[in-house]
Amino acid sequence: MTSRFLVLTGLIFGLVGCGNDKPPLDNPSQGSIVIAADESFQPLVTQLTSAYSGIYPNAHFKVVFKPEQQAINMMLHDSARLVFATRTLKPNEKGVLDQRNIKGATEKIATDGVALIINKANTDSLITMNELQSVFDGQIKLWGQLKEGNQTGPITLVFDNNNSSNLEFVLKTFNVKNVANLRIFTTHSNREVIDFVRKNPSALGFIGVNWISDSDEPLSLELAKDLRVMGVSAKPNPTKRDDYFQPFQEDLGMQRYPLRRPVYILSRETHPGLGGGLINYIARDAGSLIIGKLGLWPRIPYDRVINLTK
Structure with missing residues (x-):
C-alpha cells in the first residue's frame, strides 16, 4: 500500500513539473x-x-x-x-x-571619491575647488597658472569614457555645459587613464578611488606606482597643507574630501x-x-x- 502511494505521488509531481515550463526562481x-x-x-x-x-x-x-x-x-x-x-x-x-x-x-x-591623479614627475599635487572650476571654465589652461604650480605645459584632462560616471559627476559638479574648448582626452577604462597619466607628465586623470586604494591587493599597488594623488581643498584661499584632503577613507567618511559621491x-x-x-x-x-x-x-x-x- 505504501509503495503504491509513493508511486502515485511521484507521478502527480512529475505531471505538475511537466506542465510548468518556467525555470525555477533564484x-x-x-x-x-x-x-x-x-x-x-x-x-x-x-x-x-x-x-x-x-x-x-x-x-x-x-x-x-x-x-x-x-x-x-x-x-x-x-x-x-x-x-x-x-x-x-x-x-x-x-x-x-x-x-x-x-x-x-x-x-x-x-x-566613494573621484581621485585626481598626476604623473610622479609632476609635483603640483595640491589644487583648490576654485582652481578646478577655472580649469573647467577654460580660464586656467596651463599648470603654471595654478597657485602651487611648477609644472610647465598645458593641462590635459583625462577620463575613462565619454559616458562614464566620473566624467558626468565632474561636469555636473562644475556646471560644465560645453566641453568643446577644453583639453579633454578619453580612454576606454580607468586602467587606461592610469597608464596614460603614468606616461604623460602634463596629464590630470580622473578615476574611481577603489582602483588604487586597496593596499592588500597587488594590482592596486602596481597601478598606484609612479603616480601622485592630488590633495583638493574646498577653501578658496587655503593657508596650510592640512586644508587639502585626498579621497581616502576617513576624509570620505568625515565629508572633508570635496569630490565625494x-x-x-x-x-x-x-x-x-x-x-x-x-x-x-x-x-x-x-x-x-x-x-x-x-x-x-x-x-x-x-x-x-x-x-x-x-
Whole structure:
C-alpha cells in the first residue's frame, strides 16, 4: 500500500513539473543573475560578488561593466537585475519600471571619491575647488597658472569614457555645459587613464578611488606606482597643507574630501531572490568590510564584537 502511494505521488509531481515550463526562481543562496556596473567600480564589484559566491557556491553572477547610463539602461530593459551606480533613477527611468508594475529598490552602500591623479614627475599635487572650476571654465589652461604650480605645459584632462560616471559627476559638479574648448582626452577604462597619466607628465586623470586604494591587493599597488594623488581643498584661499584632503577613507567618511559621491545599488527584483541576498550581504553584513578594505566609506559599518577575558 505504501509503495503504491509513493508511486502515485511521484507521478502527480512529475505531471505538475511537466506542465510548468518556467525555470525555477533564484533565491538568496543560489541561482544566476546579470549585474551591470559602471567601470569605475570594477574592483569593488568584483570583490563583493566573488566573496558572496565563496559563501554560496551555487550563486553565480555575470557582471557586465559599462558606462553608467548604459548600465542603467540594461536594467531598465531587463538585461540586468542589479546596477551599481552613482545616482538614483531619474523620473523618466523610474517610469519605465512603473509601466511594468515593478517597484524596484535603491540602496546606498558607500561613499566613494573621484581621485585626481598626476604623473610622479609632476609635483603640483595640491589644487583648490576654485582652481578646478577655472580649469573647467577654460580660464586656467596651463599648470603654471595654478597657485602651487611648477609644472610647465598645458593641462590635459583625462577620463575613462565619454559616458562614464566620473566624467558626468565632474561636469555636473562644475556646471560644465560645453566641453568643446577644453583639453579633454578619453580612454576606454580607468586602467587606461592610469597608464596614460603614468606616461604623460602634463596629464590630470580622473578615476574611481577603489582602483588604487586597496593596499592588500597587488594590482592596486602596481597601478598606484609612479603616480601622485592630488590633495583638493574646498577653501578658496587655503593657508596650510592640512586644508587639502585626498579621497581616502576617513576624509570620505568625515565629508572633508570635496569630490565625494554616493554608491548605490539599483534593483528591479520582483521576488526575494539572489539580488536581494547580495544587497543584504553588502549593506547589512560583512560586505561592508570589503567596502572598507577598498578604501571607501561603508554606509553601515560592520559591527565587530570582541570578548575580553581575564
